[in-house]
Amino acid sequence: MKIIVDRQRCDGNGVCMGIAPEVFDVDDDLYLHIAENIPEDPELRARVRQSITSCPILALKLVED
Amino acid sequence: MGEMTNQIVVAGGSLAGHSAVAELIGLVPDADIVWVTGERHRAYSKPALSKEFMQARNEIAELMLPGIECDLDRLRIVSRSCASLDSQAQAVELDDGERVAFDQLLIATGARARMPGILQGVRGVFPLRTLDDAVAIRESLAGKPKVVVIGGGLIGCEIAASMRTLGLEVTLIEQLDSLLDRPFGGAFGSYFLDLHRDNGVKLIMGGKVDRLTVDNGRVAGVELADGSRIGAQLVVVGAGSEPCTQWLDGSGLDVENGVVCDAYLATSRRGIFAAGDVARWTNPVYGIQMRVEHWTNASAQGRAAARNMAAAFSDRQELLKPFADVPYFWSDQYGQKIQMVGWHQGHDHVDLDRSGDAPGPLARFYRDGRLVAAAGINVPRIVMKLRRQIEEEARTLQAA
Ligand SMILES: Cc1cc2nc3c(=O)[nH]c(=O)nc-3n(C[C@H](O)[C@H](O)[C@H](O)COP(=O)(O)OP(=O)(O)OC[C@H]3O[C@@H](n4cnc5c(N)ncnc54)[C@H](O)[C@@H]3O)c2cc1C
Ligand code: SF4
Numbered sequence: 001m002k003i004i005v006d007r008q009r010c011d012g013n014g015v016c017m018g019i020a021p022e023v024f025d026v027d028d029d030l031y032l033h034i035a036e037n038i039p040e041d042p043e044l045r046a047r048v049r050q051s052i053t054s055c056p057i058l059a060l061k062l063v064e065d
Numbered sequence: 066m067g068e069m070t071n072q073i074v075v076a077g078g079s080l081a082g083h084s085a086v087a088e089l090i091g092l093v094p095d096a097d098i099v100w101v102t103g104e105r106h107r108a109y110s111k112p113a114l115s116k117e118f119m120q121a122r123n124e125i126a127e128l129m130l131p132g133i134e135c136d137l138d139r140l141r142i143v144s145r146s147c148a149s150l151d152s153q154a155q156a157v158e159l160d161d162g163e164r165v166a167f168d169q170l171l172i173a174t175g176a177r178a179r180m181p182g183i184l185q186g187v188r189g190v191f192p193l194r195t196l197d198d199a200v201a202i203r204e205s206l207a208g209k210p211k212v213v214v215i216g217g218g219l220i221g222c223e224i225a226a227s228m229r230t231l232g233l234e235v236t237l238i239e240q241l242d243s244l245l246d247r248p249f250g251g252a253f254g255s256y257f258l259d260l261h262r263d264n265g266v267k268l269i270m271g272g273k274v275d276r277l278t279v280d281n282g283r284v285a286g287v288e289l290a291d292g293s294r295i296g297a298q299l300v301v302v303g304a305g306s307e308p309c310t311q312w313l314d315g316s317g318l319d320v321e322n323g324v325v326c327d328a329y330l331a332t333s334r335r336g337i338f339a340a341g342d343v344a345r346w347t348n349p350v351y352g353i354q355m356r357v358e359h360w361t362n363a364s365a366q367g368r369a370a371a372r373n374m375a376a377a378f379s380d381r382q383e384l385l386k387p388f389a390d391v392p393y394f395w396s397d398q399y400g401q402k403i404q405m406v407g408w409h410q411g412h413d414h415v416d417l418d419r420s421g422d423a424p425g426p427l428a429r430f431y432r433d434g435r436l437v438a439a440a441g442i443n444v445p446r447i448v449m450k451l452r453r454q455i456e457e458e459a460r461t462l463q464a465a
Contacts, residue, residue: 030443
């Protein structure tokens with residue numbers, strides 16, 4: 001699983017972090033960090049997909065399932 | 066169940082409706098779905114309307130929610146509105162007279178901007194709720210108008226910030242003595258006043274709008290109860306919103322400041338559910354009824370209601386789950402990221418933390434010693450940690 005973020009658009013509001021904090025982390029400079037390796041856990045991966053569709057700015061993209 | 070195809074109607078073409086339809090497509094492959102959107106646009110994202118879109122930092126195409134991929138025979142998208150509900154016969158009537166029968170209905174008709182009578186019907190005066198509102202406001206910016214914003218809530222403050230960011234002259238009128246009083250439970254009162262003043266907004270606190278002055282059908286200014294007058298070529302109204310439930314009058318459904326639901330987002334009538342800004346449900350995290358008007362709530366409730374609907378008619382009990390959630394929203398003003406988690410209404414104690422290494426202030430709200438909400442400015446990690454803490458404390462309480 002691989003996710004990319006459009007840096008021009010992401011405004012650091014943390015919606016993704018609220019849903020899957022294991023994978024998304026917005027730091028205090030409002031910069032989004034995305035975990036490199038996402039565990040095979042189906043429950044976590046479902047939440048990651050949910051984060052992608054929940055981003056209000058539509059800045060996240062799943063590039064590899 | 067039997068051989069007959071189940072028909073599901075989803076009313077409302079915005080976020081809650083969109084996330085429900087997307088989820089239902091996958092969950093109930095044998096049902097027909099009629100999505101009555103009430104929209105001439107495809108589903109779009111609203112938060113940017115007062116922020117990036119208003120500042121011309123993004124365009125309409127970038128607001129559109131992803132298209133829903135499915136067999137078109139199964140999904141019918143209708144750009145009309147529901148005019149009434151017959152909950153006995155299980156049918157909705159559309160505004161063109163068509164009757165659509167359903168086995169299950171999701172009410173996701175959201176909310177609309179409240180527009181006080183004295184502010185209606187004058188050119189140059191706008192609410193901000195829809196894409197069309199936002200486009201109309203943007204189009205009226207060309208002549209560099211003097212702007213008056215009425216209301217110091219989330220929408221009003223975000224509009225004021227966007228207009229200042231564009232370099233326009235802005236006066237904001239609020240009838241209370243503080244800004245963002247309701248969403249942030251009175252915390253950060255002076256912070257918000259300073260933020261807007263430092264960025265050049267002229268604030269009129271405790272101001273009561275008496276009437277508009279009009280010149281040739283166009284707005285020319287705003288008159289206050291104390292007799293003062295502020296010139297304006299553009300007035301944007303942020304006077305709050307009200308749930309879109311008029312079409313449910315006479316349906317027998319329990320409606321009281323929103324559609325009343327249980328913890329499963331089910332209404333008082335079998336087969337009828339609600340989600341998003343229109344729904345007032347019992348949140349197990351707090352054990353009370355609430356209506357939450359924020360982005361993540363509408364998206365998560367749309368999905369949760371879809372699963373509970375699927376559980377009900379396909380006998381897949383494993384899908385059935387109460388919607389227990391710690392509400393969350395953010396606001397963006399002058400690049401400051403303001404976040405709130407939880408439900409502060411009814412709190413009896415606030416801890417304000419401006420010290421430490423935190424780059425912004427942080428507030429913790431308690432009720433009977435229990436953490437119920439938290440808000441912070443530019444401290445996303447701490448706020449999200451507190452969200453999890455609220456969740457865990459609720460779970461422990463429920464278990465006890
Ligand atoms: C300018 C603005 C900025 C915002 N910023 C933020 C933010 O920063 N953070 C945040 O968390 N939230 C924000 N929100 C709130 C968030 O956008 C809403 O919570 C969300 O849109 C709710 O989605 P919904 O689908 O429940 O309802 P709505 O978006 O209100 O949509 C209701 C839908 O129902 C349709 N409808 C209405 N009546 C009928 C009918 N009779 N028949 C059929 N269809 C009907 C409408 O056409 C519409 O498609 C903002 C809202 C606005 C307006
Ligand atoms: S939800 Fe979207 S905009 Fe918000 S932090 Fe995540 S990627 Fe960025």
